[in-house]
Amino acid sequence: MTTPTRPPKTRRRPEWLVPAGLIALSLVPIVAGSARLTQLTTGAAVTAENARFFDSPVPVVTHIVGSSVFLVLGALQFAPSLRRRRWHRIAGRIVAPAGLLSALPALWMTVFYDIPTAVSGPGLAAVRLVLGTTMAAAILVAFIAIRRGDVRTHSAWMTRAYAIGLAAGTQVFVFLPYTLLAGTPSPVVYTLLMTAGWAVNLVIAEVAIRRRARGPRRRTGTTVTAAGARLS
Incomplete structure (x- = not known):
């Protein structure tokens, strides 16, 4: 009589690690947005750098509030137990x-x-328009998918939308090493660094989407179902 061998135990990553990391990264745009709201509500001095916000505050206020809610609640959507x-x-x-x-006022601000x-x-406005449109479209596609009961498509497109929305946090860490090493970037480099922040997030999002699509891996002598049950 042979004794069945047990599959090796695997170390599971704490499920709150990803949401916590996303919220930490979200603090960058949230803090910056809060500072902007403080300027608008306390009557700070109007300068060439912030005049556009005082001239037309509704789009930027809507964008900041929408982005903050989207980033924080969106991060929690990545917790498996909450899903x-x-x-x-x-x-x-x-x-x-x-x-x-978050996305629609960003498009308005880019244009007006x-x-x-x-x-x-150079070219940064076009990049913002493409990605802002993509973010809004991704959310609409995700909404249509979940109404059809297509959870996988819904999850994939919401992940892409979140990656675009979170880029403001990633861009800080893209700019930081360049600024420390080379100083203030030129306009062309500025565009490249901003675009790199979005690109990094979208690449990570696609990797995560494909890992979810593959599902749990098969192990020797054991099949792990999507629900996490083991059938010997």
């Missing part, structure tokens, strides 16, 4: 509209704000 509960669906009804309130050259570069 298995009703909370995920309820929060999703807030996350999706918040994402649109007089953006100083210090925070812009």
Whole structure:
């Protein structure tokens, strides 16, 4: 009589590690947005750098509030235990509209704000328009997919939308080493660094999407089902 061998134990990553990391990264745009709101509500001095916000505050306020809600609640959607509960669906009804309130005003500001050259570069407006449109479209595709009951497609497109929305946090860490080593970037480099922040997030998002699509790996003598049950 042979004794069945047990599959080797694997070390599971704490499920809150990813949401916590995403929230930490979200603090960068949230803190910056809070500072901007403070300027607008306390009557700070108007300069060439912030005049556009005082001239038309509604789009930037909507963008900041929408982005903050989208990033924080969106990060929690990556917690597996919450995805298995009703909370995920309820929060999703807030996350999706918040994402649109982040993306659509960003498009408006790109087109109509007089953006100083210090925070812009050649071609950057086009990149912002493409990615802002992609973010809004991704949220709409995800909404349509979940209405059809297509969870996989919904999850993939919401992940892409979140990656675009979170780029403001990643861009800080892209700019930091360059600025420390080479100083203030030229307009062309500024565009490249900004684009790199979005690219990094989208690459990571695609890796995560493909890992979820593959599902749990097969192990010797054991098949692990999607629900996590083991059938010998």
